[in-house]
Amino acid sequence: MAPQPWLALTRTVRFGDTDAAGVMHFPQLLRWCHEAYEESLECFGVAAAEVFPTPGSVLEVALPIVHCSADYFRPLVCGDAITIRLEPVRLDLGSFEVRYSFTSPDHAVAQGLTRHLAIENPSRRRCGLPTAINRWLEASNLGGIQPV
Amino acid sequence: MAPQPWLALTRTVRFGDTDAAGVMHFPQLLRWCHEAYEESLECFGVAAAEVFPTPGSVLEVALPIVHCSADYFRPLVCGDAITIRLEPVRLDLGSFEVRYSFTSPDHAVAQGLTRHLAIENPSRRRCGLPTAINRWLEASNLGGIQPV
Amino acid sequence: MAPQPWLALTRTVRFGDTDAAGVMHFPQLLRWCHEAYEESLECFGVAAAEVFPTPGSVLEVALPIVHCSADYFRPLVCGDAITIRLEPVRLDLGSFEVRYSFTSPDHAVAQGLTRHLAIENPSRRRCGLPTAINRWLEASNLGGIQPV
Amino acid sequence: MAPQPWLALTRTVRFGDTDAAGVMHFPQLLRWCHEAYEESLECFGVAAAEVFPTPGSVLEVALPIVHCSADYFRPLVCGDAITIRLEPVRLDLGSFEVRYSFTSPDHAVAQGLTRHLAIENPSRRRCGLPTAINRWLEASNLGGIQPV
Numbered sequence: 001m002a003p004q005p006w007l008a009l010t011r012t013v014r015f016g017d018t019d020a021a022g023v024m025h026f027p028q029l030l031r032w033c034h035e036a037y038e039e040s041l042e043c044f045g046v047a048a049a050e051v052f053p054t055p056g057s058v059l060e061v062a063l064p065i066v067h068c069s070a071d072y073f074r075p076l077v078c079g080d081a082i083t084i085r086l087e088p089v090r091l092d093l094g095s096f097e098v099r100y101s102f103t104s105p106d107h108a109v110a111q112g113l114t115r116h117l118a119i120e121n122p123s124r125r126r127c128g129l130p131t132a133i134n135r136w137l138e139a140s141n142l143g144g145i146q147p148v
Numbered sequence: 149m150a151p152q153p154w155l156a157l158t159r160t161v162r163f164g165d166t167d168a169a170g171v172m173h174f175p176q177l178l179r180w181c182h183e184a185y186e187e188s189l190e191c192f193g194v195a196a197a198e199v200f201p202t203p204g205s206v207l208e209v210a211l212p213i214v215h216c217s218a219d220y221f222r223p224l225v226c227g228d229a230i231t232i233r234l235e236p237v238r239l240d241l242g243s244f245e246v247r248y249s250f251t252s253p254d255h256a257v258a259q260g261l262t263r264h265l266a267i268e269n270p271s272r273r274r275c276g277l278p279t280a281i282n283r284w285l286e287a288s289n290l291g292g293i294q295p296v
Numbered sequence: 297m298a299p300q301p302w303l304a305l306t307r308t309v310r311f312g313d314t315d316a317a318g319v320m321h322f323p324q325l326l327r328w329c330h331e332a333y334e335e336s337l338e339c340f341g342v343a344a345a346e347v348f349p350t351p352g353s354v355l356e357v358a359l360p361i362v363h364c365s366a367d368y369f370r371p372l373v374c375g376d377a378i379t380i381r382l383e384p385v386r387l388d389l390g391s392f393e394v395r396y397s398f399t400s401p402d403h404a405v406a407q408g409l410t411r412h413l414a415i416e417n418p419s420r421r422r423c424g425l426p427t428a429i430n431r432w433l434e435a436s437n438l439g440g441i442q443p444v
Numbered sequence: 445m446a447p448q449p450w451l452a453l454t455r456t457v458r459f460g461d462t463d464a465a466g467v468m469h470f471p472q473l474l475r476w477c478h479e480a481y482e483e484s485l486e487c488f489g490v491a492a493a494e495v496f497p498t499p500g501s502v503l504e505v506a507l508p509i510v511h512c513s514a515d516y517f518r519p520l521v522c523g524d525a526i527t528i529r530l531e532p533v534r535l536d537l538g539s540f541e542v543r544y545s546f547t548s549p550d551h552a553v554a555q556g557l558t559r560h561l562a563i564e565n566p567s568r569r570r571c572g573l574p575t576a577i578n579r580w581l582e583a584s585n586l587g588g589i590q591p592v
Binding site: 348 | 456458459460465466467475478479482483486491492493496497498499500519521522523
């Protein structure tokens with residue numbers, strides 16, 4: 001089954017992503033994960049200002065990342081075109097994670113994961129996920145979500 | 149007159165581009181300049197491997213940046229969609245610069261400049277520009293280039 | 297005459313600062329400029345929270361960078377130890393610039409410049425520099441500044 | 445027991461490390477991990493050029509990162525002084541990992557992990573760790589390592 005269109009993105013490795021070994025410098029993959037998450041929300045129809053803070057707009061709910069990981073299978077070099085597939089997963093009423101798989105035309109090249117926790121501003125107490133994130137999680141899972 | 153299509157690009161400000169003032173952190177603009185230069189070459193038809201080093205392929209000519217500058221007119225926040233226009237200019241047989249203008253739908257927001265020098269590997273002596281760069285410079289200037 | 301101690305800093309080029317050409321990726325120099333500016337203020341005795349925004353603390357005056365530039369004289373490679381000298385200069389009552397020179401033991405390797413403008417929050421109107429910045433500018437110039 | 449001096453480092457959170465939420469942007473922690481690993485080798489007495497590629501010097505053994513992870517316990521803001529403790533662990537003859545703990549004066553704030561694999565250039569086949577890395581691993585573990 002084809003994934004939802006907002007869950008399959010593309011990008012190209014740029015010169016500034018590489019290091020003196022000639023390949024992508026490893027923390028860049030986690031930057032790409034977050035940018036893919038932002039682009040996915042945007043393609044789905046969520047405005048950045050609903051989820052990410054901007055000057056003068058204090059959001060009621062922040063979504064800090066509490067864990068991330070990445071695995072690197074093959075070197076990526078400048079100019080490589082990669083496909084990024086996202087698999088968002090709700091963990092409970094107040095947290096979710098996103099799994100990211102990176103493929104070049106022929107191969108799996110890397111995978112990443114970010115885990116996000118909803119907290120209230122300014123108390124920093126745990127709370128429920130924002131509505132926009134819930135809609136994105138549900139649509140991404142095509143009704144496969146069990147009642148919470 | 150509309151610019152060549154490979155000279156008008158777009159990008160969106162991402163959360164990781166911002167700092168605690170809520171706006172784009174200033175050196176990111178110069179990263180965007182270089183990524184726009186790479187994307188422009190790619191759209192024009194130059195493969196990354198012709199211009200940028202990859203492992204095991206030593207290029208005869210390197211193009212280090214010897215100068216850059218940027219001016220910031222308005223704050224950019226997460227989610228802002230910007231248009232980047234490039235104006236490549238040959239300076240002499242062995243160097244060129246690229247001027248970049250950044251606009252949001254209504255306003256000029258910033259401008260940047262990178263200056264590139266051709267040098268031979270491994271001597272690091274000045275030399276002529278690679279053919280691929282010359283083709284891009286000439287096509288970008290629509291024949292406005294004087295005979296060299 | 298020896299510079300003030302808070303105006304002569306050191307750092308080492310790290311692997312993540314380099315790109316596939318094996319040398320420092322050019323926008324990193326401007327990151328180093330800003331980090332040197334922050335470290336200089338800290339060594340002089342200005343707390344970061346007096347000048348840079350932190351969550352829940354809105355500063356009355358912001359100091360956005362309105363211009364920057366850099367010149368690159370020699371390649372920097374991973375492990376290079378460099379000295380950074382800062383020369384802060386007040387431009388008028390509401391703006392200043394910092395000039396940075398980068399040297400390896402034997403050579404000038406690069407120079408940079410950042411220009412900062414004081415603006416009021418949230419109106420974004422121009423205003424006078426914060427007291428902490430004025431003290432740092434004056435002490436850095438050893439009394440050569442005239443009374444304002 | 446006090447750790448070896450090359451395994452306890454310090455750094456300060458800088459403005460460019462933060463994002464619009466006012467706190468450290470999460471991939472920066474993994475940059476700090478790698479910089480701490482480089483600084484630890486340097487303090488121990490290993491020259492960067494023994495382990496990291498520089499232009500014109502092809503190393504026989506590369507040490508790509510094949511896995512990384514991070515956990516974030518508390519927000520870090522601009523100006524925070526943190527201590528980084530490294531715990532290097534040999535996994536087998538051709539791989540090792542480094543565990544990093546980040547503490548502010550009163551609290552554990554984050555932890556990270558990088559896993560490194562030795563491969564031969566240019567075949568990219570697995571091989572034994574370089575001598576310099578073996579010495580660092582052994583000294584870091586105070587003789588607790590068995591002869592190989």
